[in-house]
Amino acid sequence: xxxxxxxxxxxxxxxxxxxxxxxxxxxxxxxxxxxxxxxxxxxxxxxxxxxxxxxxxxxxxx
Numbered sequence: 384x385x386x387x388x389x390x391x392x393x394x395x396x397x398x399x400x401x402x403x404x405x406x407x408x409x410x411x412x413x414x415x416x417x418x419x420x421x422x423x424x425x426x427x428x429x430x431x432x433x434x435x436x437x438x439x440x441x442x443x444x445x
Contacts, residue, residue, distance in 0.1 A: 386405070394401055 388403065388405065390401055390403055
């Protein structure tokens with residue numbers, strides 16, 4: 384498989400040091416875990432939302 388992935392030039396205006404990395408993996412899809420989403424909503428997402436810059440709804444961590 385061949386992928387052609389580029390970074391939108393507008394993103395360079397907001398975050399000139401932006402770089403792109405790609406990971407390919409396989410996963411077994413399982414039923415949702417309520418505890419995982421409670422943790423994400425209570426601990427992880429508030430930190431992501433409060434850090435970095437944002438442009439057009441895209442958040443950049445610095």
